[in-house]
Amino acid sequence: MGLLSDPNRRRALTNLLTRLNAPICVVCYLAGVMWFMGLAFEPFTLRTYMSENAMGSTMVEEHFPAGERALATGREFAAHKKKVGGMPVNWLVKTMESRGLEVFTQSFTRKLPFPDENKERYLVRGTNVYGILRAPRASRTEALVLTAPCSQGNANNQAVGLLLGLAQYFRSQVYWAKDIIFLVNEHDLIGMQAWLEGYHHTNTTGGDWSPLHGRGGSIQASLSLELSSDVITSLDLVLEGLNGQLPNLDLANLFHAFCQKIGVLCTIQGKLQRNDWESTSGYSHSAQTMMLMVLKQASGRPWGDHGLFLRYHIEAATIRGINSFRQYKTDTTTIGRLLEGMYRKLNNLLERLHQSYFFYLMPSLTRFVSIGYYMPAFGLLAVILLLRVSFHLSDRRGLGVGLTRYPGVLSILTPVVISHMTGVALYCLPVMSQEMAVQHFPVSETEAVVLTAIAIYTAGLALPHNTHRYTLPLVLKLVALLYLAVLLGCTALINFSLGFILALSLVPIAAFITPHTHKPLSAAIMVLLSPGCTLLYCVLIFQELQETPVSLQDGWMLFLSVISQGILDHSLYGSLVYPLLALLIYPCWLLLWNILFWK
C-alpha cells in the first residue's frame, strides 16, 4: 500500500513512467514477442503427464483381431455408397443391427446462407446413422462416442469399416460400464451439429433436423476417426475445436501413451516429435508446431469432426490416419487395438476428465505450455496499452489538450457510434445484400459476399473522418486504448491465440498513433496492421508453416475463401471470430484511424 499512499514514491514512479514511457513500451513489446517465441524452447516447457488417476494407473489389454475384416466391411460400405450416391442408410442400419446395436437414424436439412464453394454445397440434406451399445455393467448414465464421417468420394471408407469392426468386437466384451455410441455422420460438421443438437435438445443455429429416438447417458468423451487408406504410417491428433476450445490435456496424453505402448508413430499438426532441441533446427521445428497450433486455434473453426463436441462439455479429439512415403507401415488391426485401449481406459473414468489442463499450447506431443506460462506473453503486450493510458493522463501536453477541461464525454459518442455502425454493416450487409450484388455484377454468390465484406471494410476507412471536429483526440484515444485493452483481455481469456495475434498487430498502432505523426506513413502502417491485413498474413504464414507455400495470387484467393468460411462457420456452427472481428475489433481499429486524421 506504500505505493498507493506515499506521494513521493508515487511521483517518482509517475516521473519514471512518463519519461521512459516509449522505451518501456518498446521493451515490453519485444519482451512479449520473445517470451512467446521462448515458449517453444524445450527447457521452458513442461513434459506431459497423465493426471487422471482412473486412466493412469489401470492396466488394460488390447485384443482387437479383426483389422482385415474391418477393411472388407469398409470396401463393402464403399460399394454401397457408390451405388446409392450418398450415405447408404439402409445398408448401415442393417449392418449395425446385425452387430447387435440399437440403431437409429436422424435426418436433417440445412440451407446455407450462401453456397459453400470449397465443399460445393448449398442445400444440404443428409442422414446420420448411429448405433448404441448398451453398457452391460452399469446403469447407463454415461456414454462414450466414436464417430466416422461418411465423406464424398473415396475418403474415410476405412474409418467406417473400422468403426463397424470395433462395434462388433466391443459388443462381445462384458466390461463396458458406459454406453458406446457409434455414429456415422453425413456432411461432416453439419451432420455432427444436427446430431449433437438433437442429442442435447438445443437449437442454437436454427437448423432443421428430426429428433433423436434413442439416447445413451451423458457423453463423457468422444473420438472422431478419419482413415482413408488400408495401411498408415502415422496417426495425427487434432485438438482445436470451435472458438479455439481445446479438450482436456489428458485426452492427448492418453492418445500419446497408447501410441507409445503399441508402437505407432504419432504426430500433432502433422509434425513428428524430434529429440534435438539444442539444435537450431530442433527449436524451429517445435516453434513451427506451436505456431501452427496458435494459428489453428485463432481461426476459431473446428479442425475436425470433434470440434463441436467441446461446446457441450465433452472432451473430444480427431484421430487422422496419414499415409506418407515412409517405409514403416501400421495396419488396421493395430489402429483398432489402439482405439480399443483408449476406449477401455475412458470406460474406467469415474468422473469427467478435469484433472489436467484445458488451456495449453503444444510444441510437440510430449511437451506443453500451460496458461501460467503463456499468459505473460500476452500480459506484456496488454500492459503497453495501460502504460500509454497512464502516460497520456500524466503528460497532458502530449495530445495538445488537457483533461482538466470538460472532457466532453458526449462528444466522443459520435465517432464511437459511427465506428460501431460500420461494424454492424460489415456484420450484416454481406449476407443480406448478396442477391442484389449477384443481379448487378457478374459474380457468384460466394464472391458477392466476400467482396461486399471487403468493400464495406474499405469504405469504413473513408467514412468517419468528418466527426473529428467535435472530439478531443486525447479523450478519444484514452477511450480507444481502454476499449482495446478490455477487448483483447477478454478475447485472450477465451481464445489465447486470437487475442495474442490481434494484440501483436493492434497494440503498436494503438500505442503510438497520434494526430501529429507523419500522416501518409502512419496511414500506410495502420492499414498494413489492420485486422484484415493481419488475416492475410496469417493465411500466408499458415501455408508457409504447413510446407505448402503459395504465390501471392493464390494466397489472395485463399484469403477470400477464408473470409467466406469464417462467415459460414459463424452462421452454421456459431463460431464467434467473425462477429468479434466485425462488431468489436474493426470498430476499435476505426477509432484509432479516426485519431490519426484528427486535425
Next chain:
Amino acid sequence: KFSHLKSYFESTDSPEHFLQNTKYNAGDADVFLSTKMAAPLTLLFIVAITIRAVLFRSSLADLITERVEVVSPLNAWKRVVEGLALLDLGVSPYAGDVFHETPLMIYFFHFVIDYAEIVFMVSAVCIVFLLQFRKQKYALEGDRYPLDCLELIRTPREMLYIPLKVAMFYLLNPFTILSCVAKSTCGLNNAVIALFILSTIKGSALMSAIFLALATYQSIYPLTLFAPALLYLLQRLYIPVNWRRPSFWLFTTQYVFMYLGSLAVMVCLSFFLLNSWDFLTSVYGFILSVPDLTPNIGLFWYFFAEMFEHFRLFFICVFQINVFFYTIPLSIKLKEHPVFLIFMQIAIISIFKSYPTVGDIALYMAFLPAWNHLYRFLRNIFLVSVVLLACSALFPVLWHLWIYAGSANSNFYYAITLLFNVAQILLVSDYFYAYLRREHHLTHGLYLKRKDGSEATLVLK
C-alpha cells in the same frame, strides 16, 4: 473571479445567517431545477425509460434475469413469482426455501404483479428524484477558511449541476439498467434507502426513522445508517454530540424510540399478514447465516464453499461483523459530516453484505457526483475505474469459461470477484482519504509549508 463569491460569504458569519442562506440557496436551486434543468432531466428520463422498455421487450431480458451478478437469491424476480404462487395456493410462501423476501414485499407485489415492469421503471426514476440532496454547507462557511482555499470551495453554480449528474449516474449506469431489467427487487430496496436519505436531509426525524426501519426490515444491513442519520438530525437541530448534555440524550432517545417503534410495527404487521414467524428465519436467518452459496460478486460464497463445517459459525460471525464494525470508527471520525458518512456506510454495506448485486453498487455510485469537489485529491481513481470496468467485462467471460465451456473453474471467477471488491474498497477509501485531506486543507490552507519554508506534502501512514 472570486469577488462575487467573497461578498457572498461575508454575510454568513452567524449560525442564523447560515441557516437562512442554506434555505435561500436550496430555494434557488429549486428554481433553477424547475427552469433550466427541466429540459435535460426530462430528456434523461425519456432516454432511461426507453432503454429499459426496449430491454424489457428484447430477448436479452431473459439472459439478464439469469445472471448471478444481477440477481441474488434474495431479490430474484423468479423467486418473487414463486412466492406469490405459493401464497395464492394458500401455502406459506416460505415453504420450500425458495422465497426470501419480506412479507410486506410479497403483499406489495401481490397487488402490482401485473405492472411489475412499470413498478421497476418508476422506482428507478423515483430514486433519482429522491437523491436530489444538496450540500451547500461548504460554500457558506468560506470566511472561516484561509484565503487560498477558495478554489476548494464549490461555487453554487457548480452545485446546481449535481442533481443532473446524480440522475445521469444513476439512470444511465449500466449496473442500474441491468438490475432494473432483471426486475431485481434490489431496486425497490434502493428506493427505500433513497427515501430515508431524502427525509433525513429534509430534517424530518419521524419520516427518517420510519424509512430507516423499513430499510432495516427489508435487509437488516441499513441498520448501520442509524448513526449518520442521528448525527445529521442532531447537527440540524444544533445539538452538540456531547454525553453530558440532556438535550442530546433526549433527542437520541426520541429517535431510537421512533425507529424501534416503527420496526416493531412492521414486524408485527408481517406476523399478522401471514400469521406465522416463518419469515424471521427465512429472511433474516437467510441473510445472516448465508446458506445459499450460489456464486455472486460478493466475498462470501467461495470462502464458505471451501470451508470446513465446524469453522463455519465463527467465520460467519467474522464476515458479518465486518459490515457493522466500521460504523464506530467512521462515526467518530466523520461525526461532523453525516452525509458523507451515509455514503461510506452504503458503500461498505454493498461491498460486505452477504448477497450483493450490481444494483447495490449502483446506489452508492450515484453519490459520486456529489463529491466531485474531491476529484483533485483522489489518487487512484483512474486505476480503480479501469479495474472496475475490466472486471465487469470479465465476469461474463469467466462465467462462460467456467459454466459453459468447462475449461476454467471457480477459482478464475472468484479471482475476478476478489479484484472487483478490492477495487471497490480502494475507491471508497480513496474518497475517504480525499475527504479528510480536503478538510485538512480547509483548516490549514491549500499550499502547506514546512517549518523551513519548503513545500510540504501530506503523507497518510
